Amino acid sequence: MTTxxxxxxxxxxxxxxxxxxxxxxxxxxxxxxxLDGNSLGALPRATPARVAELVEREWGQxxxxxxxxxxxxxKPRTLGAMLAPLVGAAADEVVVxxxxxxxxxxxLVAALRLNPDRxxxxxxxxxxxxxxxxxxxVVELFDGASVRPADVDGGGLAAxxxxxxxxxxxxxxxxxxxxxxxxxxxxTELAHAHGALVVWDLCHSVGAxxxxxxxxxxxxxxxxTYKYLNAGPGAPAFTYVARRHHDRARQPLxxxxxxARPFDFADxxxxxxxxxxxxxxxxxxxxxxxxxxxxxxxxxxxxxxVRAKSLALTDLFLELTAPAGLECATPLEHARRGSxxxxxxPDGYPMVQALIARGVVGDFRAPDILRFGFAPLYLRYVDVxxxxxxxxxxxxxxxxxDPRHARRxxxx
Amino acid sequence: MTTxxxxxxxxxxxxxxxxxxxxxxxxxxxxxxxLDGNSLGALPRATPARVAELVEREWGQxxxxxxxxxxxxxKPRTLGAMLAPLVGAAADEVVVxxxxxxxxxxxLVAALRLNPDRxxxxxxxxxxxxxxxxxxxVVELFDGASVRPADVDGGGLAAxxxxxxxxxxxxxxxxxxxxxxxxxxxxTELAHAHGALVVWDLCHSVGAxxxxxxxxxxxxxxxxTYKYLNAGPGAPAFTYVARRHHDRARQPLxxxxxxARPFDFADxxxxxxxxxxxxxxxxxxxxxxxxxxxxxxxxxxxxxxVRAKSLALTDLFLELTAPAGLECATPLEHARRGSxxxxxxPDGYPMVQALIARGVVGDFRAPDILRFGFAPLYLRYVDVxxxxxxxxxxxxxxxxxDPRHARRxxxx
Numbered sequence: 001m002t003t004x005x006x007x008x009x010x011x012x013x014x015x016x017x018x019x020x021x022x023x024x025x026x027x028x029x030x031x032x033x034x035l036d037g038n039s040l041g042a043l044p045r046a047t048p049a050r051v052a053e054l055v056e057r058e059w060g061q062x063x064x065x066x067x068x069x070x071x072x073x074x075k076p077r078t079l080g081a082m083l084a085p086l087v088g089a090a091a092d093e094v095v096v097x098x099x100x101x102x103x104x105x106x107x108l109v110a111a112l113r114l115n116p117d118r119x120x121x122x123x124x125x126x127x128x129x130x131x132x133x134x135x136x137x138v139v140e141l142f143d144g145a146s147v148r149p150a151d152v153d154g155g156g157l158a159a160x161x162x163x164x165x166x167x168x169x170x171x172x173x174x175x176x177x178x179x180x181x182x183x184x185x186x187x188t189e190l191a192h193a194h195g196a197l198v199v200w201d202l203c204h205s206v207g208a209x210x211x212x213x214x215x216x217x218x219x220x221x222x223x224x225t226y227k228y229l230n231a232g233p234g235a236p237a238f239t240y241v242a243r244r245h246h247d248r249a250r251q252p253l254x255x256x257x258x259x260a261r262p263f264d265f266a267d268x269x270x271x272x273x274x275x276x277x278x279x280x281x282x283x284x285x286x287x288x289x290x291x292x293x294x295x296x297x298x299x300x301x302x303x304x305x306v307r308a309k310s311l312a313l314t315d316l317f318l319e320l321t322a323p324a325g326l327e328c329a330t331p332l333e334h335a336r337r338g339s340x341x342x343x344x345x346p347d348g349y350p351m352v353q354a355l356i357a358r359g360v361v362g363d364f365r366a367p368d369i370l371r372f373g374f375a376p377l378y379l380r381y382v383d384v385x386x387x388x389x390x391x392x393x394x395x396x397x398x399x400x401x402d403p404r405h406a407r408r409x410x411x412x
Numbered sequence: 413m414t415t416x417x418x419x420x421x422x423x424x425x426x427x428x429x430x431x432x433x434x435x436x437x438x439x440x441x442x443x444x445x446x447l448d449g450n451s452l453g454a455l456p457r458a459t460p461a462r463v464a465e466l467v468e469r470e471w472g473q474x475x476x477x478x479x480x481x482x483x484x485x486x487k488p489r490t491l492g493a494m495l496a497p498l499v500g501a502a503a504d505e506v507v508v509x510x511x512x513x514x515x516x517x518x519x520l521v522a523a524l525r526l527n528p529d530r531x532x533x534x535x536x537x538x539x540x541x542x543x544x545x546x547x548x549x550v551v552e553l554f555d556g557a558s559v560r561p562a563d564v565d566g567g568g569l570a571a572x573x574x575x576x577x578x579x580x581x582x583x584x585x586x587x588x589x590x591x592x593x594x595x596x597x598x599x600t601e602l603a604h605a606h607g608a609l610v611v612w613d614l615c616h617s618v619g620a621x622x623x624x625x626x627x628x629x630x631x632x633x634x635x636x637t638y639k640y641l642n643a644g645p646g647a648p649a650f651t652y653v654a655r656r657h658h659d660r661a662r663q664p665l666x667x668x669x670x671x672a673r674p675f676d677f678a679d680x681x682x683x684x685x686x687x688x689x690x691x692x693x694x695x696x697x698x699x700x701x702x703x704x705x706x707x708x709x710x711x712x713x714x715x716x717x718v719r720a721k722s723l724a725l726t727d728l729f730l731e732l733t734a735p736a737g738l739e740c741a742t743p744l745e746h747a748r749r750g751s752x753x754x755x756x757x758p759d760g761y762p763m764v765q766a767l768i769a770r771g772v773v774g775d776f777r778a779p780d781i782l783r784f785g786f787a788p789l790y791l792r793y794v795d796v797x798x799x800x801x802x803x804x805x806x807x808x809x810x811x812x813x814d815p816r817h818a819r820r821x822x823x824x
Contacts, residue, residue, distance in 0.1 A: 027468075027472040027473070029472075029473050029474075029475070032475075034475060036475065036476050039476050040471070040475055040476045040479075042472075042475065043467065043468070043471050043472035047467060048464060048467050048468055048472075051463060051464075051467055051698060052460060052463075052464065055455065055459060055460050055463055055644065055702070056439075056455070056460055058645075059452070059455050059644055059645055060439040060441075060454075060455035060460075061439070061441050062441075063441070063444075063446060063448065063452055063454065063773070064448050064451050064452045064773070064775070066645070067452075067645075072645060072646075098510070098511070098514065099510070099667075099692060099693035099694060099695070100693050100694075101665060101667030101668065101669075101692040101693030102510065102514055102665055102667075102692060102693065105664070105665050109553075125679060126679070128668075129668045129671065129674065129677055129678070129679075130667045130668040130692075130693055132679055132680075132681070133666045133667055133668060133670075133671060133681035134665065134666060134667055134692075136666060136680070136681045137663075137664045137665060137666035137667075137681070138664070140664065141521075141553045141664055143555070149679075224694070226694070232467065232471055232696075232697070232698050233470075233471055233478070233479075233484060233694070233696075233697040233698070234484075234694040234695045234696045234697045234698075234700075235696055235698070236696060237693075251549075252517070252549045252550070252552065252553055253513060253514055253517050253546065253549060254545045254546060254548060254549035255511075255513030255514075255542045255545055255546055255549075256513065256540075256541045256542035256545060257513075258545075259541065259545060262541065263778070264778070265541055265777065265778050266541070267537060267538070267541075267544055267561075268544075268548070269544070269545035269548045269549070280511060280513040280514060280542075280546075281511035281512050281513030281514065281542055281649075282511060282512075282636070282638070282645070282646040283511070283646045284644075284645075284646045284647055284648060284696040284698075284699030285644070285645040285646045285699075286463060286644050286645070286646075286647070286696075286698055286699045286701075286702050287696030287697075287698045287699040288646075289698075290467070290698050361475065361476070363476070365677070366675070366676070366677050
């Protein structure tokens with residue numbers, strides 16, 4: 001039998017952690033262990049000043065001159081270039097703008113058009129709702145198109161591809177409920193071998209682990225920036241378009257910012273070169289300023305260290321919460337685990353509420369998932385120790401049965 | 413012959429102006445007369461604090477709890493309800509979110525679906541590019557659909573509707589180049605009489621004059637909030653859906669936020685009741701905070717006074733710039749004029765640059781439009797006097813021929 005890991009052991013690991021200094025670059029409320037950075041990342045300390053600079057100087061003092069002088073017009077591209085290394089892409093393959101839902105729509109339509117003899121979209125049963133709903137919205141626009149759900153983690157993808165009629169596969173890189181990480185290279189290769197394109201949803205992996213879109217041969221990807229990337233609630237999303245598709249990919253939200261020569265004010269649409277053709281209209285630059293502050297921070301981060309710490313934190317949490325006896329929904333194998341731990345219990349909702357009352361913030365996902373996200377830039381090993389201890393105490397004590405923790409209307 | 417209006421006359425009008433106190437609620441750079449509020453509105457003084465509150469307290473301190481506690485989840489609806497009176501709509505007919513281009517896309521597709529036996533979209537030749545380009549993107553998705561351009565101000569709309577095959581008409585309420593204001597009620601009635609629906613683009617009218625969507629019987633409308641509404645660069649746009657279409661209208665960007673019961677996390681999309689079904693994904697809340705600060709200000713504004721002052725300002729500018737001898741592209745008739753004055757000259761570009769060098773900020777729109785917007789909340793009659801005087805001097809002196817004013821790459 002191994003000796004239990006003590007809080008002092010965890011403090012020693014924090015002292016040796018090369019990422020530890022990043023914690024001071026975030027605002028973290030007192031008395032909270034925040035394990036919900038996979039829903040909304042914490043605020044970087046540099047962000048308020050960058051946002052204020054945009055609002056008060058660029059907008060307030062310079063007004064429309066900032067479209068040129070402050071680089072506003074090119075922000076979707078310059079922010080895309082800053083983000084590209086985090087997803088293993090070239091600078092000109094990523095643009096920032098719109099939300100994840102709109103970008104899913106654009107990339108799915110583009111993929112269907114690139115594969116015009118096929119009309120099946122393979123999705124995942126149980127994927128994040130917007131992925132499912134947008135897919136349904138897309139197939140309604142194409143005669144004869146349909147959705148074929150696949151049980152990806154159960155090995156059902158090959159069978160879904162087998163008929164040879166699949167135009168595109170939409171998959172989450174990390175499942176939002178279980179935290180299962182999919183093998184991007186293997187899945188992409190499998191899809192390509194069956195003549196299908198792949199759109200990757202990176203919402204739960206970007207900033208949590210190294211992503212290698214180009215190396216995996218991915219076709220398209222989308223993702224949000226408000227989870228592990230810490231760009232603020234509802235921050236602009238991004239779109240990746242593999243360079244080999246730059247000339248032919250056509251998305252339907254063909255707005256002014258995606259035009260080849262917008263300042264000709266021509267009557268006819270002509271798509272811009274490169275990933276810029278996936279842009280539509282003006283972007284909320286006040287929100288983009290917060291993303292820029294985050295990406296400035298991420299430029300100094302070694303993603304391999306993030307991954308190593310992420311796995312160490314989730315291993316630690318799994319080990320320390322084992323006495324609670326909850327079923328684990330997250331794969332134990334490192335290669336199949338994202339940066340979260342999901343535990344199952346029919347009374348998960350009041351358990352999460354009881355934890356929040358103790359200052360440990362995770363969340364609950366229906367029907368029975370207690371979900372804990374681990375953001376390696378601002379979480380310490382001692383935080384994980386404290387959170388795990390609290391969870392074991394909550395479950396063992398039965399304090400979650402207190403009526404004040406009972407289910408109520410929930411929005412996140 | 414009338415006596416010329418002097419600067420002192422203008423100062424007297426400012427002293428008597430009931431809207432004059434609003435000027436102090438805006439940040440305006442020293443030494444500038446800003447006549448580009450129709451492109452990017454000025455910064456309200458209250459905005460930086462509201463944005464900082466969202467960033468530092470709601471996000472930084474309260475994190476995901478703000479989705480409930482700070483009303484984040486309902487912002488698209490609460491901001492829509494705040495905006496509704498400015499467009500003559502009921503609170504539940506307007507939602508805020510996404511950009512103008514995406515909202516044009518959603519409403520045009522919804523309109524085509526509501527009118528399934530017709531496949532022609534009537535647009536305006538020379539409308540703002542994104543309106544043209546998005547329309548092209550939409551018709552590509554519907555078999556047999558096409559665009560029929562109409563010369564609206566030249567009386568061409570009736571002829572375009574005559575064949576009886578028009579599903580929907582997309583029109584700008586105020587033309588971005590000429591400033592011509594269209595008769596919303598008459599046009600809507602004409603379109604309806606021919607079995608067509610109408611989508612109104614309010615980008616250049618909302619906040620500039622009273623808009624009466626419900627009274628006019630409009631079907632759909634979209635608009636941005638960063639021009640006369642002063643919500644900041646690229647601020648979230650809005651969508652109006654007439655209540656009679658709430659049950660049947662179906663838009664294709666069917667994301668999580670538009671679902672009837674989003675927290676069921678169901679696999680199948682079911683549209684929400686009301687205008688909420690036009691929502692898609694999470695919105696950039698940092699940018700939405702700036703919009704909220706603006707709408708707080710607009711709640712205290714009497715739009716009839718805005719309209720009266722707008723017409724007085726544009727009348728004054730037209731009178732005082734007459735000696736420059738430039739052709740006027742803006743209708744002189746009040747009922748057909750928005751809140752801008754557009755003058756034509758082949759050398760309009762360097763003329764605008766020479767004016768900017770003097771601190772009078774207007775803009776140029778190809779091929780020959782000198783465009784001046786008048787935001788009644790922060791412009792004074794003396795500003796108009798100074799701007800007009802400068803324009804006459806620039807034209808008469810020929811200082812615009814200075815090579816430093818020559819054309820260069822332009823983005824706004």
